[in-house]
Amino acid sequence: MRASVSNSQDLGMPAIYLHTLAELLHTIGVDERDLILRVGLDPTRLNSTELRVSQAQASEFVTRAIIESGEPxxxxxxxxxxxxxxxxxxxxxxxxxxxxxxxxxxxxxxxxxxxxxxxxxxxxxxxxxxxxxxxxxxxxxxxxxxxxxxxxxxxxxxxxxxxxxxxxxxxxxxxxxxxxxxxxxxxxxxxxxxxxxxxxxxxxxxxxxxxxxxxxxxxxxxxxxxxxxxxxxxxxxxGFACRVRRVIETSHPFPPKLARVASTLYVSERTLKRRLQEEEASFQALVDQVRLERARDLLASTTMNLSQIADSLGYADAANFTRAFKRWTGLSPSHFRNRELQTAETA
Incomplete structure (x- = not known):
């Protein structure tokens, strides 16, 4: 007997395919952005050949897409x-x-x-x-x-x-x-x-x-x-930690609550914490890893100010984001951005 999506090893689906499907839905009159958000995905994160979406979320998105488009x-x-x-x-x-x-x-x-x-x-x-x-x-x-x-x-x-x-x-x-x-x-x-x-x-x-x-x-x-x-x-x-991280990476709003990630992966909050612990990981550490990667990317490749970046990463204000970034890297966000700009200019 074959396993089902809910209890099988979840290797995820490339996000770019869902992005392409969303563009297709737009051409046939479906509000693709609303649909993506209702599934709990971030539209801006799907246009990537690197990121993968959890199998559960991909399945929900496709199911809703077929129903709402009326196109089997x-x-x-x-x-x-x-x-x-x-x-x-x-x-x-x-x-x-x-x-x-x-x-x-x-x-x-x-x-x-x-x-x-x-x-x-x-x-x-x-x-x-x-x-x-x-x-x-x-x-x-x-x-x-x-x-x-x-x-x-x-x-x-x-x-x-x-x-x-x-x-x-x-x-x-x-x-x-x-x-x-x-x-x-x-x-x-x-x-x-x-x-x-x-x-x-x-x-x-x-x-x-x-x-x-x-x-x-x-x-x-x-x-x-x-x-x-x-x-x-x-x-x-x-591993399970990678499955959790995958959901965090593509979630909207960001960062997702532990309860919603657990629900997406068909486990209880207690089980999610226990399984992460077994892999010497924690939910907050995974959230922070994704936050740091996003912060570095936004500082290096956009002109967003610190308040805008803080808001996109789920911080109450720029001061909280600055403290967290300095704790992770030893640098202030402004110092990091200036260093990246100088590196790009001399490359």
Whole structure:
């Protein structure tokens, strides 16, 4: 029996995908900002290829998005918007590949970086190569949405890489054809067959040698190294403290109350404190870590005054923020900002 989102290891979902989905919602008349805030997420934090949103919040956002838009095919629409650069280092590595086969091998190896709990199994059957997408947990409302985005996104990826749809490509889907799918069939551009035994992308072996139009050997090496580092880091970040930090990083209002973080992660406040203690961490220490990182970024890259920064970090006034920052770094915020500006000018 597969685990569910609530009790499985939560590796999070890249925030940039929710940002892209929010932009899509805006185009079809949904108040995306209001929806993001109601889920407890910070809209300004989602436009990042680095941050990840907890699986629980991602699931809630997608569920509400489907209901409020009245569009069950949101995953298919999102697939069209997923341009390769949005996939971070993996997108760069895929674009830098020499052939379609190399690009698909990278997708197979590193899919976890972009779609946690999904894995790809490759096999050859006759003149075709099958890339079956499997999920190791029950994603609930996210399941169909994610599989739509991944499989139809791969069709779009092939066209982006080679310059046109890959001839002979076919998508297989488990279960009966959804009532809404007839509206999308023609625009997908490849045959889609429901009622299959698995969810898979099927490509003729003869097409895998198609050249990638963005091929760059040097960039391919560096981006693959980044993918390896990111995959290792993601596995190391699977602890409970990282899950808590993930919620803190993307929360609105900031900082979130302990009770709300506990509720997001489906645990009691007491359990949250105990599990953090077991990892030699504390809720307040995690909040302060995120505050410090945000403070450094705001001081170095914006012209916000200290009162504005203090307010964005949840402090009552600039004086409280200044005391905290000096305690963390040994420098006043003004001294830190001046030092960063001088460093940038001499770089």
């Amino acid at each position: 095919g949101l995953g298919i629409l999102l697939a069209r918007e997923l341009k390769l650069p949005l996939h971070g280092a993996l997108g760069t590595a895929v674009m830098s590949s020499r052939t379609l086969a190399e690009a698909l091998e990278l997708m197979t190896r590193y899919l976890t970086l972009r779609a946690p709990h999904l894995k790809v199994e490759k096999r050859v059957a006759g003149s075709n190569v099958w890339y079956a997408v499997k999920c190791d947990i029950e994603l609930g409302p996210l399941q169909g949405f994610v599989l739509d985005a991944v499989l139809f996104g791969c069709v779009s990826m092939g066209a982006q890489l080679t310059g046109s749809p890959v001839p002979g490509t076919q998508v297989l889907r488990r279960g009966p054809e959804p009532n809404h799918f007839h509206r999308f069939r023609r625009s997908i551009g490849v045959p889609v067959d429901y009622g299959a035994s698995e969810d898979a992308l099927v490509i003729p072996a003869s097409q895998l040698n198609l050249p990638v139009q963005f091929s760059n050997d040097q960039l391919a090496i560096s981006s693959r190294e980044q993918c390896e580092t990111a995959l290792k880091q993601l596995k190391e970040d699977a």
